[in-house]
Amino acid sequence: MRLIILEDADVVADWAARFVLQRITQFAPGPGRRFVLGLPTGGTPLGMYRRLIQFHKEGRLSFQYVTTFNMDEYVGLPRDHPESYHYYMWNEFFKHIDIDPAQAHVLDGNAPDLVLECTRFERLIAQAGGVRLFVGGIGPDGHIAFNEPGSSLVSRTRVKTLAYDTLEANKRFFGNDISKVPRQALTVGVGTVMDAREVMILITGAHKALALAKAVEEGVNHMWTVSAFQQHAQTLFVCDEDATQELRVKTVKYFKALSDEHQKMIEGAPAGEALVLH
Secondary structure, eight states, X not given: OEEEEESSHHHXXXXXXXXXXXHHHHHOOBTTBXXXXXXXXXXXXXXXXXXXXXXXXXXXXXXXXXXXXXXEEESSOOTTSTTSHHHHHHHHTGGGSOOOGGGEEOOOTTOSXXXXXXXXXXXXXXXXXXXXXXXXXXXXXXXXXXXXXXXXXXXXXXXXEOOHHHHHHHGGGGTTOGGGSOSEEEEOOHHHHHTSSEEEEEEOSGGGHHHHHHHHHSOOBTTBGGGGGGGOTTEEEEEEGGGGTTSXXXXXXXHXXXXXXXXXXXXXXXXXXXOOOO
């Protein structure tokens, strides 16, 4: 596990986008060799998506041979609803790049059989050879995707009933009317994300500070599902200064002392050289 502490949310977005660029470029995808990327929604990754779009428009990055899997989707929202994650991904990212729409996978929250849809999604990931890099964000209570406090740390893609705190946090997207927030969602499991070769979790803002401290400084705990990624061999927590407010001073100093090494991770390793995290 590595904790990368950067100045602010804009720098986090830029660093994350450069890491994705480096990983895809290093992999050199092509016909019969697709890079498989897991993606989140929400406010935190928006800056990363905008930078990736910029890299694409500059001719530095193609998604022609990239396959994506999104983390989650609300149950019951039409795909064209402004708060559906289908709508978010297509309008904020996919329509601006050269990805094959058939290779951009988002869970179908309107499937006639939701359990079967979750099984299908897991099968698609397996058929794609597994996710090479899963990018995620977290909630203030430490949940990743919709794996809320108490979720199994070996869970797979499934239907999840949302906690009141999540409904309360998300009502701002629904005109501050909690009754309009869907009560259920489809979500990849903690185990699904843990299966990825690498995981990069983006954490910005003081309201995520306690969750970051629980994830980094305390033990693995299913009440803080993001803490499971302490046990992943290739996890990056990428955060801004505001998110470090609950960390111990010595923790911050330790990881900041490694900042030169962290910068090397996005400056590009020689082709074929793996960057090993510790």
